[in-house]
Amino acid sequence: MQLEPKVANAIVDSLKDIIHHEINLFDTTGTIIASTDTKRVGTFHDGAYQVIRSHEPVIISSDDEFHGARKGTNLPVLFNDSVVAVIGITGDPDEVAPLGNIIKKMTEILIRENWSKMTTYTRQANFNSLVIQLISQTHDHSLVDYLFSVLEVTPDIPRRIAIAKNLTNAAIDPDSEAALRQYLSVYPDSFFALTNGTVCIFLPDLPATVTDHLLQQLQSALVHSNHTDFAIGVGQVYANCDDYWHSYHEAQAALSWLLFTQSPEIKRYEQLDLQLLLTGLPDQISQDFLTHILTKIPKADLPQFKAVLKAYVDNNGSIIHGAETLYIHKNTFQNHLNHIHTVTGFNPRNLKDFVVLYLAFKLDDFNQFKHAQP
Numbered sequence: 001m002q003l004e005p006k007v008a009n010a011i012v013d014s015l016k017d018i019i020h021h022e023i024n025l026f027d028t029t030g031t032i033i034a035s036t037d038t039k040r041v042g043t044f045h046d047g048a049y050q051v052i053r054s055h056e057p058v059i060i061s062s063d064d065e066f067h068g069a070r071k072g073t074n075l076p077v078l079f080n081d082s083v084v085a086v087i088g089i090t091g092d093p094d095e096v097a098p099l100g101n102i103i104k105k106m107t108e109i110l111i112r113e114n115w116s117k118m119t120t121y122t123r124q125a126n127f128n129s130l131v132i133q134l135i136s137q138t139h140d141h142s143l144v145d146y147l148f149s150v151l152e153v154t155p156d157i158p159r160r161i162a163i164a165k166n167l168t169n170a171a172i173d174p175d176s177e178a179a180l181r182q183y184l185s186v187y188p189d190s191f192f193a194l195t196n197g198t199v200c201i202f203l204p205d206l207p208a209t210v211t212d213h214l215l216q217q218l219q220s221a222l223v224h225s226n227h228t229d230f231a232i233g234v235g236q237v238y239a240n241c242d243d244y245w246h247s248y249h250e251a252q253a254a255l256s257w258l259l260f261t262q263s264p265e266i267k268r269y270e271q272l273d274l275q276l277l278l279t280g281l282p283d284q285i286s287q288d289f290l291t292h293i294l295t296k297i298p299k300a301d302l303p304q305f306k307a308v309l310k311a312y313v314d315n316n317g318s319i320i321h322g323a324e325t326l327y328i329h330k331n332t333f334q335n336h337l338n339h340i341h342t343v344t345g346f347n348p349r350n351l352k353d354f355v356v357l358y359l360a361f362k363l364d365d366f367n368q369f370k371h372a373q374p
Helices: 005-015 046-054 093-134 141-151 176-184 208-226 241-260 274-280 283-294 302-314 319-326 330-344 351-372
Strands: 023-026 032-035 058-060 072-079 082-090 159-166 191-195 198-204 230-234 266-268
Touching (some): 005 023, 005 032, 072 093, 093 191, 093 241, 159 208, 198 208, 241 351, 274 351, 283 351, 330 351
Antiparallel strands (some): 072 082, 159 198, 159 230
16 A cells, blocks of 8 residues: 555644654655655655664664664554554654654554545445446446446346435535445445436335335435435336336436425335326427417416416316415406417316316426426
């Protein structure tokens, strides 16, 4: 393991306020890679090199005892029983020697913490790459096989995908990852990635109650970390890597409807009804339908037409209650319905025509939402 200069500087910065002596950190060639005395960075220190070779501390009593050295104490820094660096404290040996073991242990702890962070980062980066491959209809099979092998995750088992996104479109706090990892660690064949402003979660085929409880835990963790509401769309289970993308698109459909309605819920794809049609229509067919139904409505009148029909729907076709919702007289409400009929040719009070208008208005709203997404 080679200690990076950036990490070495961070370690020296962490230690310099603890003792009032110069601190030097050396790599395995005996070269100073970080120091409280920046003029010494890059110079060779024969005393540190002796520590590397012997794996034993070296106390230097005078400045001319070793090439490039000053008096002080130098100790080996161990990681997994190997010397990865040397930590040196400049000063009278009688003063600095008692501090040596403390600084050595602290340095080793800081190196372990950095290694743990880097390992976690690298592992998550591999998961991110794997997820990007698996949600695509076509992927690089050799890369997918390699990533599954490196990550020690079982490849071709039944899995479903869940996608979580906050209702405000704000960026997801990276600190969320630790909580997600904690909950998913119970299920070794699960994994996730933060991608395109969402959390994409791969879950093994678990009992429905277990899946529901786990998703509730993940949703709560995201809400807690980000201080905003989250919606989660859930796809169906698919048997292998070549088909996981189906689950991804199903989860997207469920999620898009929750975001459209601003509902902080967890919704499975199989729970969609009319929403399934609205979220699944190809853009061209959707546009053709809307052009056919809405083309006669003046743009300025469309919001009012939608508001009237919504009040009519929300009140189960009641003219009186629909009028009350809009704070208008019932005759005025009736006139609005008649006006919709006159302009569009579709009568809201005729069931067949009502369905067409309802679908058109709802689809138009959904399309506007969809096209406004980042």
